[in-house]
Amino acid sequence: MKPTGILFFPAFDWAISPTHPEREERLLYTRDQIFEEGIMDLPQIKEYQPGLADLKDIARVHFCVPDIESQITEAHLISAGSALVMADAFMQDEVKNSFAIIRPPGHHSMTVSHGNRGFCNINNEAIMVEYLRKKYNVKKIAIVDTDVHHGDGTQEIFYHDPDVLFISFHQDGRTLYPGTGFMDEAGGPLAYGSTINIPLAPGTTDSGILYVMDNLVLPILDEFKPDVIVNSAGQDNHYSDPLANMAFSAQGYARLNTKLAPDIAVLEGGYSVETALPYINMGLIMAMAGIDYSNLSEPDYKPERFKESERNLAYIKSIVKKQLDLFRHREEVVAKNRKDAEYFHNYYKQIFYDTDYIHEEQQNRLRMCPDCCGFRIINSSAQHRNGQLYRVLCIAIPVNACQQCHAEAISAYADMVKNGDAFDLIYLQDRVNDEYKVLDITSSREIVL
Amino acid sequence: MLIGIDVGGTFTDGVLFDNGSIVTSAKKPTSENNLKDSLLQVLDALLINTDKVKIDRIVFSTTLVTNLLATGRGQKTALILIPGHGLPCLSYEISPDTYFLKGSIDFRGRQIEALDRKEILAVADKINNSGIKRVAVAGKFSNRNHSQELMVRKIIQEKYPDMLVSISSEISGKLNFPRRAVTTYFTAMTLTEWNKFADEIEAALERRGIKAEVDILKADGGTIPLEVSRTKPCETVFSGPAASTMGAVALSMDDFNSVVLDIGGTTTDISLIISGQPLYASKGARIEEQLTHIDAFAVKSIPLGGDSLVAYDNGTIKVKPERKDAAACFGGKWATVTDAFNIYNSMNLGDTKASVAVLGQIADNAGITVDSLCSQVVQNVIAHLVANINGMFTAWENEPAYKVWEVINKRKFKLNRIIGIGAAAGAIIPAVAEKMKVDYLVHEYSPVANALGASVVRPTLAVNLHVDTQNQVFTVDPGGINGKLDHPTKFQLTDARELARKYLVKIAQDRGIEKYAADSEFYMEEQFNMIRGWDRIGKLFEVGVQIAPGFIEEYKGVKI
Numbered sequence A: 001m002k003p004t005g006i007l008f009f010p011a012f013d014w015a016i017s018p019t020h021p022e023r024e025e026r027l028l029y030t031r032d033q034i035f036e037e038g039i040m041d042l043p044q045i046k047e048y049q050p051g052l053a054d055l056k057d058i059a060r061v062h063f064c065v066p067d068i069e070s071q072i073t074e075a076h077l078i079s080a081g082s083a084l085v086m087a088d089a090f091m092q093d094e095v096k097n098s099f100a101i102i103r104p105p106g107h108h109s110m111t112v113s114h115g116n117r118g119f120c121n122i123n124n125e126a127i128m129v130e131y132l133r134k135k136y137n138v139k140k141i142a143i144v145d146t147d148v149h150h151g152d153g154t155q156e157i158f159y160h161d162p163d164v165l166f167i168s169f170h171q172d173g174r175t176l177y178p179g180t181g182f183m184d185e186a187g188g189p190l191a192y193g194s195t196i197n198i199p200l201a202p203g204t205t206d207s208g209i210l211y212v213m214d215n216l217v218l219p220i221l222d223e224f225k226p227d228v229i230v231n232s233a234g235q236d237n238h239y240s241d242p243l244a245n246m247a248f249s250a251q252g253y254a255r256l257n258t259k260l261a262p263d264i265a266v267l268e269g270g271y272s273v274e275t276a277l278p279y280i281n282m283g284l285i286m287a288m289a290g291i292d293y294s295n296l297s298e299p300d301y302k303p304e305r306f307k308e309s310e311r312n313l314a315y316i317k318s319i320v321k322k323q324l325d326l327f328r329h330r331e332e333v334v335a336k337n338r339k340d341a342e343y344f345h346n347y348y349k350q351i352f353y354d355t356d357y358i359h360e361e362q363q364n365r366l367r368m369c370p371d372c373c374g375f376r377i378i379n380s381s382a383q384h385r386n387g388q389l390y391r392v393l394c395i396a397i398p399v400n401a402c403q404q405c406h407a408e409a410i411s412a413y414a415d416m417v418k419n420g421d422a423f424d425l426i427y428l429q430d431r432v433n434d435e436y437k438v439l440d441i442t443s444s445r446e447i448v449l
Numbered sequence B: 001m002l003i004g005i006d007v008g009g010t011f012t013d014g015v016l017f018d019n020g021s022i023v024t025s026a027k028k029p030t031s032e033n034n035l036k037d038s039l040l041q042v043l044d045a046l047l048i049n050t051d052k053v054k055i056d057r058i059v060f061s062t063t064l065v066t067n068l069l070a071t072g073r074g075q076k077t078a079l080i081l082i083p084g085h086g087l088p089c090l091s092y093e094i095s096p097d098t099y100f101l102k103g104s105i106d107f108r109g110r111q112i113e114a115l116d117r118k119e120i121l122a123v124a125d126k127i128n129n130s131g132i133k134r135v136a137v138a139g140k141f142s143n144r145n146h147s148q149e150l151m152v153r154k155i156i157q158e159k160y161p162d163m164l165v166s167i168s169s170e171i172s173g174k175l176n177f178p179r180r181a182v183t184t185y186f187t188a189m190t191l192t193e194w195n196k197f198a199d200e201i202e203a204a205l206e207r208r209g210i211k212a213e214v215d216i217l218k219a220d221g222g223t224i225p226l227e228v229s230r231t232k233p234c235e236t237v238f239s240g241p242a243a244s245t246m247g248a249v250a251l252s253m254d255d256f257n258s259v260v261l262d263i264g265g266t267t268t269d270i271s272l273i274i275s276g277q278p279l280y281a282s283k284g285a286r287i288e289e290q291l292t293h294i295d296a297f298a299v300k301s302i303p304l305g306g307d308s309l310v311a312y313d314n315g316t317i318k319v320k321p322e323r324k325d326a327a328a329c330f331g332g333k334w335a336t337v338t339d340a341f342n343i344y345n346s347m348n349l350g351d352t353k354a355s356v357a358v359l360g361q362i363a364d365n366a367g368i369t370v371d372s373l374c375s376q377v378v379q380n381v382i383a384h385l386v387a388n389i390n391g392m393f394t395a396w397e398n399e400p401a402y403k404v405w406e407v408i409n410k411r412k413f414k415l416n417r418i419i420g421i422g423a424a425a426g427a428i429i430p431a432v433a434e435k436m437k438v439d440y441l442v443h444e445y446s447p448v449a450n451a452l453g454a455s456v457v458r459p460t461l462a463v464n465l466h467v468d469t470q471n472q473v474f475t476v477d478p479g480g481i482n483g484k485l486d487h488p489t490k491f492q493l494t495d496a497r498e499l500a501r502k503y504l505v506k507i508a509q510d511r512g513i514e515k516y517a518a519d520s521e522f523y524m525e526e527q528f529n530m531i532r533g534w535d536r537i538g539k540l541f542e543v544g545v546q547i548a549p550g551f552i553e554e555y556k557g558v559k560i
């Protein structure tokens, strides 16, 4: 039996600020616990060294404003790079599955990155997904986000992509950051049903979440038949997490992982650094490696402490029914949308960067293509913390774009190079040719990655 | 004058070293069942024509503990574990007599679950009834709080005063409970035999009228006084390879990156010297397939030596891992790797005609010329060595890193030189160095570099301090010392350094090696703020200070 790959990168010398939840101490006790257990010495585990992502790996997903370097630190390159190391280990059959226990996290980062949102600057899972498609030609990928916060960044990045199924369960957005992740956010018009949100009431317990797994997540995965399953493995559903209000346990997380059986798991949030993280991370490692975790629990855990209420269970059942129904009818809806479509689908979006206090405004145009999921043009503007206002135009070509979309997007970029005076920067993200351009209008300097 | 003796698996080597050169050396076959006699035979050979009064220090390395464990001659020992929550108990069943107790400590040293006195007594009764008199006790996170281990020992010894109980917090303070348990278990198993050996050595030296300081070489390339080693037999494992590596450092004495090839009769040990410092095994020494907390050099042993047989089997020329005899040029009957290098490089080692004769037979069988045979053997050996050397570089470069700084300044091994030691080094090293396009060093002392290394290395001591200012406690390794902080709120990194250094000096004094304490250096520092809510509630410090591997003051190198 092949081992489970583990990459532990606690970034002991990196913090957003000294007292921020995303600080040096975050994985300290996890280090103590997994090292003291000696689990890395077991033959079922293979430990990996961190890697560094290339700027191109980031450009494949993000439009960083004004450039990649100003949105990231070395820690971000390592965190994203480490997810890629785990992807390589899995794809090259060195391991049966892999788990990147890394920080900084990424799942709140969206396509355009003006700054830090929800402790994230760049999206580790999204970077890994595009890397899997580019390097290994993986067709269908499912991302299951088990962080307590809605994975709004990952959702936005793959919102129009029918080949990437994004499932997120989280504490209801009416009660928690980022305030999104409702059931009607179900994917763009050409990718309807490939985004599934499961907003849960505060206080939901192990049995509630495992009910969602058994009756919604697993059946959907069964029908979607992804080539790779990625777990965006946030740990803040824990009953002791200081930033949220759920009642999930380490045992619950381990059982969830066993059921989900992800190919690659990537740590996201989780800020109960002493009471939860050491035990959840142990539980996830054990679950992925197929080691019996019945002896694992938090010091203060009592099985009888949390019990799912009848009322909440009924609510959960109603969500499950509704979302299963939505997923199963997704193809009809997409067909209808395509038939009724105008040339472009336009929508407006406002994005708030809580950490950096930036308000971004976006005008999106999606080509409603009969043959592919369409290229997208994002007109984005935001005033950065330093007072500088940036107006940028971003053209994104999906990896599976049809020839015509590809040609149209390229010519749109060529046109903007001549007539883009209203903008500071023009971006072209050509995933088909794996080429990424950014043009600085003022200096006429173009950088190609 | 200094004496170094390395009791190796096949041979025991010894040197008498004085004033920058080897006065005399001795080599005897090792008698596996009587290491003490092998050691004393070599000692006596060195003492001929030597004034015993002038001997200042004797250092020896031995395979005794390794042999005891490998041959199952260690004492039957029960292992009592306090594993708490986490991995299934099954994964910790190291001894056939393993018992599990209730009780639990967490990473902050807080008691999570209390011990159960009745349960402890029942386990003690069972151990006693099975006729076992030796117990190793290990608790998860006992390195952060040893109270449960102490209590278990107390309860057992109150009822069974003749039971010898070793506890893991006194053996190692490093994280990794299974390795701590294994190390404690092996310690308990070999304690009596090792003490018997130490007694015999002391008596033998006294009979010879030798009053010199007697030290034991450890796997980390340093020494400890024989007296101190009595409680730490496991630290003496793998001291042979450590002697060789330190011998290579002693011969070179610079800050280059070197690979050390210790080419013996049947095996080659490969180790790395990085900027003049030997590389440690990142996971500790592996004894009997079990990882331990013994600091040891990273040594890769491959079954290929100067006496490895050259043979023609099923249509191919082979280098076999076995040894039958010395090389033909040195009086053996069989064609060996040394013979092939002898002819290939026209080295005129020993009786060259004998090399040609045995190689000639094989060449005839294979229907090729002797030159072509030698060339094939040499290429085969070189390729094998080079592949293993490169494997070691890669393994080192690929070790995990936990800080941004470590990843950005990614290590890359740039080899400057090969240092050849061991009897067959002279024949083989030049060709390997040529293949790898680097310099090499083979010194006239290379054949006895292991014993030379033993004779001139200094003591080592690594002290690790863990401080928790919120709980106002600290722990010190070695010794499993637990203490209370005087001024927790004002405690800073400088205070942690001072405290660690204070304990290093104290432990060095207890061991009689205080003169080296001034040379100690900090090798590890960690500092974490504990934040709850948005407030700092305390700090955690981890500070390591050590007397690193090195040489005694009198040693200034050898003439190149």
Ligand SMILES: [Zn+2]
Pocket: A147, A148, A149, A234, A236, A268, A269, A270
């Ligand atoms: Zn979160």
Ligand SMILES: [Zn+2]
Pocket: A369, A370, A371, A372, A373, A374, A375, A401, A402, A403, A404, A405, A406
């Ligand atoms: Zn198209």
